Amino acid sequence: MHALVVMHVQLLERVFALLRERNPNLAERKRYVMPPPTLVRVGTRKTMWTNFAVIANMYVCSCHVCVCVCVYVRMCRCIVST
16 A cells, blocks of 8 residues: 555656646746625616626636636626626
């Protein structure tokens, strides 16, 4: 059992060494500062997220982020592009 653990650790070290060698930009850590969501009331029952596009475009396609957020909070989406 101990030999398998050692072999596994050595394999992981080799994989990460190859990743660092072939992709040096992966070692750099970029710091992203995400602004907090800005919410405003729309009428009496609805809330609007005003800076959604700014936050969503920091990482990936905004439609992907929208789908993930809607699934997470279990809501139907109504996104108005501005």
